[in-house]
Amino acid sequence: MFAYTIKRILWFPVVLAIISFVTFTMGFYGPGDPAMVRLGSKATPEAVERMREKMGLNEPFMYQYMTYASSALKGNFGESHSFSGRSVSELIVKKIGISLQLGLGAMFISLSIGIPLGIFAAIKQGTAMDTFLVGFSLFFYATPVFISAPVLILLFGVKFHLLPTSGWDGIVSLSAIMPIVILGFPGIAVMTRLTRASFLEVINQDFVRTAYAKGLSEYQVNFRHVLKNALIPLITIIGLSLATLVEGAFIAETIFGIPGIGRFAVESILSRDYPVIMAVTIITAFAFSLTNLIVDLLYCYVDPRIRLIK
């Protein structure tokens, strides 16, 4: 356990270094000259050359990468091309907060609806209710955000005028309802299916039979013995569903006009604002790796059987 923890923690900065290197290389060889972008197309070649010198673009590749990486470690990701002269970090910080609220809201919805549905389906295994819930969740799982979003906008925004179709006034407002629900949809499906599968796996184990044998009621067995063990595998999914959430956020934020980091990334991609794209990629990759690290370690801690295998 100790050796595994150390190994995982040592591996973490290596992953970050490689990620930043790959991202930097792509930005470096991407089309367009940053100095030219900064000055505009009317700049004279001499001015561009002076700018290149000033921005350090004439240094060797590795030197530029080291400079970039060391300032990125201090939270400085350079300056945006499109928002001339403004630092990327300053532009991003506020947006991360908004996206985080959105993501946590969606995560809350998928956990609080998905887990009970999964338990319910497992208890009713083999009945029409179970079949319905499984099919239903598969449909939601198969419906990407860019499909559900315009359809819901058409229904609730355009036809019935119930909810605002764009904008962001904080997490507790009408405008937050549609994006959060839409982002939570696929998560509900994943949680339902996994809770059901892992519940069914536990139900067939010996200790459950023992619990019944000593005369416990079905309720007591399900909620005191089975549930505790069935929820353990769900910890891993929280890490994985983060990836789905981030990708969904890109699209949901763009469609609903939410000034979060996802929409910013999409805009930066369309305007070829490489410093921003690189910063968003590195920050998201960092968040992914960190979550997965925590999830894996937590998993080992919660379920002693895993420690023995590793």
Next chain:
Amino acid sequence: MSDSKSNIRKFWMRPKVIFAVFVLIVAYGGGIFSAVLAPYDYAEQDLSSVRQGPSMKHLLGTDFVGRDNLSRIIYSLRTNLIVTFAAVVTGSGFLGIFLGLISGYFGGWIDFLVMRIGDIFLAFPGLLLVILIAATIRPRLINLAREIEDATFLEGLVRWGVIDYVIVFGSLAAFGWVGVARMVRGQVLQLSQFEYVVAGKAIGASTPRILLRHIFPNALPPIIVILTMGMGSITGAEVILSWLGIGIQPPTPSLGSMIREAQNISILQNYPHMLIPPVLVVALLIFAWNLLGDAINDLLNPRSR
């Protein structure tokens, strides 16, 4: 044996399998025979009938420059079909299985290298990296293709959008292999312990023979499940890329760009017929692949049902 045969017969009789196979045959059949089936060409504009609702002349109406929506959907299915199959066959299929087999069988530094590279791919936000790849490599590849065209007798690499297809399926394939490789590796580790593999080694069977004849066929069931499920997500990914405007480029139609064009609020208000058909097609397609994967999983791993 007769038991597994009757299971397979039962499998084809299940309503969800029939439904999924029906949807896939209709959708991809439309894609394959698009040139015959589509009533109009995808780029044919009729500026006198713009943004019309469904009619006998245009069954699903027309878009903002008077192109027939039904024909565009049928051609989009062709685009999607090419990208999805190319990405799944090369990425998840070939790369994933090959890397999984060698990393599980040989272990040691090969295993370490393959799995750590996989870790790094998984650490990236997939969509962002694909976007970055598409944005940075595209201009270079197009220049390269122009040079190839000038130097050889090949023509139309750029004009027919071949480069776009290569970039889109290449960057999707680059991500598709990790999950499959991990799963295959796990299978190989388990199967290598069995007597028949040990026996194969003992009688001097070559390594490729052991891998392909002894291990691979037994690892096949979970591979089929994961590839079927993967078809759904790659289909979705192709649509997302063109939705973002970095996938297959216009005028080649794609479901993603059709949805993007239709989802503007003012268009939604006045012309909902532009949104519903492409959205429905994408949702059904992804749903059908997942449904099929689910049913195959039930067939091959009856315990998890």
